[in-house]
Amino acid sequence: MMEESxxxxxxxxxxxxxxxxxxxxxxxxxxxxxxxxxxxxxxxSDVNTFFEARRPSQVVLAAATVGGILAxxxxxxxxxxxxLAIQNNVIDACFRxxxxxxxxxxxxxxxxxxxxQPIPESALLTGALEPTNxxxxxxxxxxxxxxxxxxxxxxxxxxxxxxxxxxxxGDNYDPRGSHVLPALIRRAHEARVSGQSELVVWGxxxxxxxxxxxxxxASACVFALERLNASDIGECINVGTGIDLTxxxxxxxxxxxxxxxxxxxxDTSKPDGTPRKVLDVSALRRLGWNARIALxxxxxxxxxxxxxxxxxxxxxxxxx
Ligand code: GFB
Numbered sequence: 001m002m003e004e005s006x007x008x009x010x011x012x013x014x015x016x017x018x019x020x021x022x023x024x025x026x027x028x029x030x031x032x033x034x035x036x037x038x039x040x041x042x043x044x045s046d047v048n049t050f051f052e053a054r055r056p057s058q059v060v061l062a063a064a065t066v067g068g069i070l071a072x073x074x075x076x077x078x079x080x081x082x083x084l085a086i087q088n089n090v091i092d093a094c095f096r097x098x099x100x101x102x103x104x105x106x107x108x109x110x111x112x113x114x115x116x117q118p119i120p121e122s123a124l125l126t127g128a129l130e131p132t133n134x135x136x137x138x139x140x141x142x143x144x145x146x147x148x149x150x151x152x153x154x155x156x157x158x159x160x161x162x163x164x165x166x167x168x169x170g171d172n173y174d175p176r177g178s179h180v181l182p183a184l185i186r187r188a189h190e191a192r193v194s195g196q197s198e199l200v201v202w203g204x205x206x207x208x209x210x211x212x213x214x215x216x217x218a219s220a221c222v223f224a225l226e227r228l229n230a231s232d233i234g235e236c237i238n239v240g241t242g243i244d245l246t247x248x249x250x251x252x253x254x255x256x257x258x259x260x261x262x263x264x265x266x267d268t269s270k271p272d273g274t275p276r277k278v279l280d281v282s283a284l285r286r287l288g289w290n291a292r293i294a295l296x297x298x299x300x301x302x303x304x305x306x307x308x309x310x311x312x313x314x315x316x317x318x319x320x
């Protein structure tokens with residue numbers, strides 16, 4: 001890669017930390033980061049001052065307020081306010097300060113609840129959204145449209161990547177706020193070490209989810225920085241594995257990785273969310289990128305991350 005200065009916004013989150021790890025592994029010497037204490041991305045003047053001082057030539061916008069189905073359902077105002085503010089400020093700062101390429105990260109929940117499966121990029125704005133994450137999805141759709149509008153009006157090179165559900169090192173294991181995979185890893189681990197006979201799984205277990213290791217997303221981001229231009233893609237491009245499983249099957253895979261042999265019980269007071277959202281990943285494949293990390297390999301390594309960060313061997317996980 002040409003030695004660009006790359007600002008990774010959100011480098012402490014799941015996606016941003018994976019991008020940072022990969023750039024560091026590649027020996028990239030000019031990576032720019034700023035902690036939340038150093039830079040509040042919701043404050044426009046601070047974002048402009050930062051860009052003026054650091055002058056990145058490329059930006060990966062991985063900073064966002066994110067969470068699982070319950071966090072989205074309970075805090076829609078936080079999700080729409082924070083994400084609109086962060087992306088507006090960063091995208092406009094990219095334009096004002098001459099950033100050559102921006103990679104904006106969205107989410108597969110931007111597509112209609114009952115989109116055709118696998119979901120092609122053309123399904124955007126063709127139907128009503130899933131209510132549990134509508135606020136977050138509206139913000140991300142606004143981000144796609146903002147990038148597209150700057151490209152159209154100003155000839156910029158801003159790319160919107162839409163990753164499927166992510167997991168991996170640096171995930172959030174908070175029982176109420178997290179996504180399904182880290183939640184089940186933690187709960188299965190705690191059930192095993194405390195000898196519980198049942199594992200609680202939210203909802204009916206029938207929704208299907210496509211899970212991608214975050215190191216694959218990082219590789220797609222670097223691929224986009226190095227090889228893609230906005231003119232190669234439409235307004236957004238899907239990043240996923242193209243493979244999904246039921247929540248029940250995901251729970252069984254987690255139980256196997258954790259070595260827990262109890263019985264699954266379903267808590268149907270919790271929402272199911274979208275029945276299915278597997279991405280059509282053919283467009284990015286045609287451009288030369290593929291996901292590589294199989295779930296059977298990724299889940300055990302995610303469990304090792306959980307153990308290293310939150311649990312002493314053979315004791316219950318510490319409160320997070
Ligand atoms: O991963 P998750 O929270 O988010 O939930 P979404 C996926 C499915 O797993 C739902 C079930 O059907 C949940 O009911 N599930 C089972 C659980 N047990 C659990 C558990 O213990 N915790 C959680 N969290 N789920 C999010 C969106 O949707 O996906 C965001 O809310 C974002 O906006 C993100 O797009 C990628 O896949 O339903």
